[in-house]
Amino acid sequence: MLTGKQKRFLRSEAHHLDPIFQVGKGGVSGTMLxxxxxxxxxxxxxxxxxxxxxxxxxxxxxxxxxxxxAAELVQLIGHTVILYKQSVNNKRIELPRKG
Structure with a gap:
């Protein structure tokens, strides 16, 4: 579970990202997941x-x-979803410490 501080950090990291997936009329599918x-x-x-x-x-x-x-929902703003999941092999993001 992410803390508020960690979510704020991730939101700022995601700000410059472009959406790489779109959920359309078909909804969420297994292939998409x-x-x-x-x-x-x-x-x-x-x-x-x-x-x-x-x-x-x-x-x-x-x-x-x-x-x-199995990811953390960082934010839902408008129709944009931001998800975070710590990578096993490609760890790049260093989260602020809890507490």
């Missing part, structure tokens, strides 16, 4: 855009993405 997991392993921090034609609630989509990839 696998691709996002691979991207998280490589990058640790990803932005995902929820398209206007997606009929699901954006909060539900964000939670499905986080649970499906």
């Amino acid at each position: 696998r691709q996002i997991e691979e991207a998280l392993e490589a990058r640790e921090l990803v932005k995902i855009s929820i398209l206007q034609n997606n009929e699901d609630d954006k909060n539900d989509v964000a939670n499905q993405l986080a649970e499906g990839t």
Whole structure:
């Protein structure tokens, strides 16, 4: 579980990133989750855009993405989801210490 300080740090790190995945009309699929997991392993921090034609609630989509990839939901702002998952082999982001 991320602390508020860690989430603020990750939000600032994600600010310059462009969304690399889009959730459209089909919703969240298993293939999409696998691709996002691979991207998280490589990058640790990803932005995902929820398209206007997606009929699901954006909060539900964000939670499905986080649970499906075992990642932390850093932020849902507008229709953009930011996910973080510490990489096993490509650790790049040093989080601020808890407490």
